[in-house]
Amino acid sequence: MKTVYADNAATTALCPEALEVMVNCLKDNYGNASSMHHSGQAAAEVVLQARQDIADCIGADVNEIYFTSGGTESDNWAITNAARLGAKKGKKHIISTSFEHHAVLHTLMKLEKEGFEVTYLDVHEDGYVRIDEFKKAIKNETCLVTIMFANNEIGTVQPIEEIGAICKEKGIYFHTDAVQVVGHLPVNVKEQNIDMLSFSAHKFHGPKGIGVLYCRKGIPLISFMQGGAQERNKRPGTTNTPAIAATAAALKKSCAEMDKNIAYVSALRDKLIEEIVKVIPRARVNGGRTARLPGNVSFCFEGIEGESLLLYLDLKGICGSSGSACTSGSLDPSHVLLALGLPHEIAHGSLRLSLSEYNTEDEIDYIIEQLPLVVNRLRDMSPVWERIMKGEN
Amino acid sequence: MAYSAKVMDHFENPRNLGKMDDADGIGEVGNAKCGDIMKIYLKIEDGIIKDVKFNTFGCASAIATSSMATEMIKGQKIEDALQLSNKAVVEALDGLPPAKIHCSVLAEQAVKAALADYYTKNGIEFDPSLLSGCGGHCDDCESCGH
Numbered sequence A: 001m002k003t004v005y006a007d008n009a010a011t012t013a014l015c016p017e018a019l020e021v022m023v024n025c026l027k028d029n030y031g032n033a034s035s036m037h038h039s040g041q042a043a044a045e046v047v048l049q050a051r052q053d054i055a056d057c058i059g060a061d062v063n064e065i066y067f068t069s070g071g072t073e074s075d076n077w078a079i080t081n082a083a084r085l086g087a088k089k090g091k092k093h094i095i096s097t098s099f100e101h102h103a104v105l106h107t108l109m110k111l112e113k114e115g116f117e118v119t120y121l122d123v124h125e126d127g128y129v130r131i132d133e134f135k136k137a138i139k140n141e142t143c144l145v146t147i148m149f150a151n152n153e154i155g156t157v158q159p160i161e162e163i164g165a166i167c168k169e170k171g172i173y174f175h176t177d178a179v180q181v182v183g184h185l186p187v188n189v190k191e192q193n194i195d196m197l198s199f200s201a202h203k204f205h206g207p208k209g210i211g212v213l214y215c216r217k218g219i220p221l222i223s224f225m226q227g228g229a230q231e232r233n234k235r236p237g238t239t240n241t242p243a244i245a246a247t248a249a250a251l252k253k254s255c256a257e258m259d260k261n262i263a264y265v266s267a268l269r270d271k272l273i274e275e276i277v278k279v280i281p282r283a284r285v286n287g288g289r290t291a292r293l294p295g296n297v298s299f300c301f302e303g304i305e306g307e308s309l310l311l312y313l314d315l316k317g318i319c320g321s322s323g324s325a326c327t328s329g330s331l332d333p334s335h336v337l338l339a340l341g342l343p344h345e346i347a348h349g350s351l352r353l354s355l356s357e358y359n360t361e362d363e364i365d366y367i368i369e370q371l372p373l374v375v376n377r378l379r380d381m382s383p384v385w386e387r388i389m390k391g392e393n
Numbered sequence B: 001m002a003y004s005a006k007v008m009d010h011f012e013n014p015r016n017l018g019k020m021d022d023a024d025g026i027g028e029v030g031n032a033k034c035g036d037i038m039k040i041y042l043k044i045e046d047g048i049i050k051d052v053k054f055n056t057f058g059c060a061s062a063i064a065t066s067s068m069a070t071e072m073i074k075g076q077k078i079e080d081a082l083q084l085s086n087k088a089v090v091e092a093l094d095g096l097p098p099a100k101i102h103c104s105v106l107a108e109q110a111v112k113a114a115l116a117d118y119y120t121k122n123g124i125e126f127d128p129s130l131l132s133g134c135g136g137h138c139d140d141c142e143s144c145g146h
């Protein structure tokens, strides 16, 4: 059976360029980048070049790039650091949204336990924060605004530049979780007024377990862990040369081909969305259609549950994901779908298909053919669907 | 979290799937809010479960546990079917992930609710504890484990 991989928001396939530099690095460039000898210095040079390339891709300075273990660490680090800086000045209020990734939400919850106050902005039923509501939430004590660039489940892209400009004017630190955005949409930290930005290589065809924190010059950054002097004394641990080199290779490629990819992938996305809502009744598209990640398709199908949908699709070779309950061990559907105001019973029937430039038109046609069959099969056995149909008669 | 081969088999090829027009007993438990609803239909003759069908809204293990539970009670005497426990269903499926045990609880309850319905329709007295447990009253029910 063929595999149709449509879960690129969870992780992506490694691109050949990244694989090649990674393997070469592992084979030939194994020196410790902190060592003085020529083997170490060769590794240090690779890291420096990679750092420069990555900085160029997001409009940052080379000394504003810190390598981490991934998006989660970058989010934790940036938010905790900014909160500590705020607390020193007696400012303990943070503004965020109700649909952040858990890497952000759980960090904020921890800070709340430590006495910080957090305002979670409503993202409304379309999945966008409102600038006027954001402005109203700002207080004298606000030390940090952390709002995700684009949501991982429903793909909505927030007005980051505008939010950043307001933060800049008010002198409030602004962090954005750009894990779903870097490599997919244009990012320029200077033009978009971003103080701190987190991202992760495995979302743009780079390796897993490596991420970046961009932290603007002038913001004091305190080490999260105790150890060696790597990353200019900010992030201890032996430099992960192969992963860093591969991250740069993948990001350079994604950025060089971005315009082409955006056009190609969003056309696949739109075809998939439009065909599915045409053939499947009571299918809801989650998240607004105006500012949306090129690859994000998110549905709720009434009368069925997401996990069984996901697994029946898997039996057809289609890999997707669901924000539904049972998988996570809690019975609640995802906080993102609930943040849109969806009732539990509808949020349970969610399906996310996330596309990349590796997907073909044929694969989209295959999904368009199979998905209605699977939804019908589940609806045929669903007492909830039976009731919905009776209510209609 | 991976499912056993048995669970996947019952999920892929559910046994006794369907509705029944002339059922002697129907039981429905669970709540769409929680993500799982099971509905079981029974055909009963001479105290024996002659036929059984189910419909389920829920995760893969909800479908698999309904399928397995119907298979376990088909052809059984009512008294024996009443002994069905969620543990037996879990064992017959070679286990369930801890977060999915609630699905097997629902399967047991759906069978019992269908039998209770049969008793009620036929004016037979029964132990009301048959109907204890979930029944979809999520706010004051602990049987789903939350």
Ligand SMILES: Cc1ncc(COP(=O)(O)O)c(C=O)c1O
Binding pocket: A009, A010, A069, A070, A071, A072, A073, A075, A101, A103, A148, A150, A151, A152, A177, A179, A180, A199, A200, A201, A209, A210, A211
């Ligand atoms: C929006 C968002 N933030 C953070 C993360 C965490 O990134 P990582 O897996 O690299 O820790 C993810 C990925 O799952 C994500 O989608």
Ligand code: FES
Binding pocket: B029, B030, B031, B034, B134, B135, B136, B137, B138, B139, B141, B142, B143, B144
């Ligand atoms: S169905 Fe929700 S608690 Fe039982």
Ligand SMILES: [Zn+2]
Binding pocket: A326, B035, B036, B058, B059, B061, B062, B100, B103
């Ligand atoms: Zn379940």
